[in-house]
Amino acid sequence: TCQVHFESSNWKSLSIKRLTDSRLHGSTGLRSGSQANFFPPLEDAMLPSGSFNNRMALITGGGTGLGRAMTATLSQLGAQCIIASRKLDVLQRTAEEISSQTGNKVHAVQCDVRDPQAVSQCVDQIEALTGLPDVIINNAAGNFVCPSERLSPNAWKTITDIVLNGTAFVTLELGKRLIQNQKGASFLAITTIYAESGSGFVVPSASAKAGVEALYKSLAAEWGRYGHRFNIIQPGPIRTKGAFSRLDPTGAFEKAMIDRIPTGRLGTPAEIANLAAYVSSNYASWMSGAVIRFDGGEYVSLAGEFNELRSVTPDQWKLLEAMIRKTKGS
Ligand SMILES: CCCCC/C=C\C/C=C\C/C=C\C=C\C(=O)SCCNC(=O)CCNC(=O)[C@H](O)C(C)(C)COP(=O)(O)OP(=O)(O)OC[C@H]1O[C@@H](n2cnc3c(N)ncnc32)[C@H](O)[C@@H]1OP(=O)(O)O
Numbered sequence: 032t033c034q035v036h037f038e039s040s041n042w043k044s045l046s047i048k049r050l051t052d053s054r055l056h057g058s059t060g061l062r063s064g065s066q067a068n069f070f071p072p073l074e075d076a077m078l079p080s081g082s083f084n085n086r087m088a089l090i091t092g093g094g095t096g097l098g099r100a101m102t103a104t105l106s107q108l109g110a111q112c113i114i115a116s117r118k119l120d121v122l123q124r125t126a127e128e129i130s131s132q133t134g135n136k137v138h139a140v141q142c143d144v145r146d147p148q149a150v151s152q153c154v155d156q157i158e159a160l161t162g163l164p165d166v167i168i169n170n171a172a173g174n175f176v177c178p179s180e181r182l183s184p185n186a187w188k189t190i191t192d193i194v195l196n197g198t199a200f201v202t203l204e205l206g207k208r209l210i211q212n213q214k215g216a217s218f219l220a221i222t223t224i225y226a227e228s229g230s231g232f233v234v235p236s237a238s239a240k241a242g243v244e245a246l247y248k249s250l251a252a253e254w255g256r257y258g259h260r261f262n263i264i265q266p267g268p269i270r271t272k273g274a275f276s277r278l279d280p281t282g283a284f285e286k287a288m289i290d291r292i293p294t295g296r297l298g299t300p301a302e303i304a305n306l307a308a309y310v311s312s313n314y315a316s317w318m319s320g321a322v323i324r325f326d327g328g329e330y331v332s333l334a335g336e337f338n339e340l341r342s343v344t345p346d347q348w349k350l351l352e353a354m355i356r357k358t359k360g361s
């Protein structure tokens with residue numbers, strides 16, 4: 032299966048014919064992505080049942096995607112949940128479905144997090160329904176891929192308003208009321224791996240998510256004295272309609288994305304829901320200011336400049352090593 036052709040002893044002219052995922056990788060017997068068999072996702076709730084009994088949880092964007100999965104897990108573990116976003120019909124459908132499965136009430140509250148007045152009214156409604164929450168998950172977001180030179184001011188404003196200002200309005204409004212009531216709480220923000228690295232083509236999202244991380248790290252330092260913990264989860268790719276339809280509308284990039292993930296697969300909503308439940312639970316009461324990357328290894332895979340050498344087969348390595356060992360001096 033060795034496809035190395037020596038055109039000269041120069042590294043640059045070494046032509047390595049890349050093997051596609053439908054062919055064996057050297058003598059390892061691994062097909063691209065087949066390592067996923069080592070990393071099967073577990074779908075059941077990880078924490079003991081009742082871990083969130085008598086606790087109230089607010090999940091923004093809890094009607095769909097990852098927010099919905101987090102709501103389902105918290106509800107299954109005993110929490111009374113409130114889900115908030117713009118589309119009341121979507122929220123109500125999700126709330127009914129989850130409540131009927133878990134037997135625990137899920138409340139739907141309409142709220143556009145970009146509007147501080149709407150956020151304040153939403154928190155009034157939450158106080159009346161359940162009292163102030165013990166768990167706040169800032170999960171709502173907006174995003175789309177777009178070359179930055181095509182972004183209008185309003186496109187920039189829309190994404191940064193939802194992601195950064197929305198998270199800030201929800202966090203500050205609840206924080207102030209919790210402080211007044213001398214009540215502790217766990218705050219969790221869902222960001223993304225490129226909040227750390229930056230990324231072209233999603234620049235408003237990258238900028239806003241980086242701001243959210245700064246906000247949460249800062250408040251972790253400032254508001255511990257009020258009983259508040261602040262943590263961040265940076266998910267890698269997890270299939271949801273909201274994300275994939277806006278970031279890879281044709282599906283053209285999915286295979287390349289999976290190929291670069293060392294665990295060979297996308298994450299699942301249930302996996303991130305378990306992590307979010309743990310971080311929000313009392314089992315994690317010493318965790319604050321943490322940034323947890325949850326991406327199957329994608330970030331480090333993208334970062335290391337030699338990681339492409341994964342495609343070199345054992346036979347090719349023998350040839351490369353011989354060439355390297357033959358080199359004397361500089
Ligand atoms: C190499 C490829 C890799 C493939 C990756 C595949 C999978 C994903 C992997 C990782 C994901 C990592 C991070 C994910 C982060 C996320 O946040 S995903 C969550 C995405 N979910 C959502 O976005 C849900 C909510 N979104 C929306 O409601 C809308 O999309 C929107 C954000 C636009 C807000 O809606 P609305 O308030 O109704 O805004 P408007 O439609 O009025 O638009 C406001 C302005 O924005 C301009 N605009 C809208 N869409 C685009 C576009 N596609 N391109 C350019 N500009 C756009 C619009 O024209 C408005 O501006 P103007 O008024 O015209 O100037």
Ligand SMILES: NC(=O)C1=CN([C@@H]2O[C@H](COP(=O)(O)OP(=O)(O)OC[C@H]3O[C@@H](n4cnc5c(N)ncnc54)[C@H](OP(=O)(O)O)[C@@H]3O)[C@@H](O)[C@H]2O)C=CC1
Nearest residue numbers: 092095096097116117118143144171172268269271273274
């Ligand atoms: N899926 C993935 O691969 C990844 C996702 N993430 C993050 O995970 C989180 C969830 O994303 P995902 O589930 O994939 O996508 P979704 O599109 O399903 O979730 C986004 C949610 O945000 C809500 N929302 C959007 N705008 C507003 C607004 N102005 N006010 C209130 N709520 C709003 C939406 O509800 P509505 O339309 O009713 O307002 C929706 O429920 C986001 O923070 C995203 O950035 C990060 C990395 C990877």
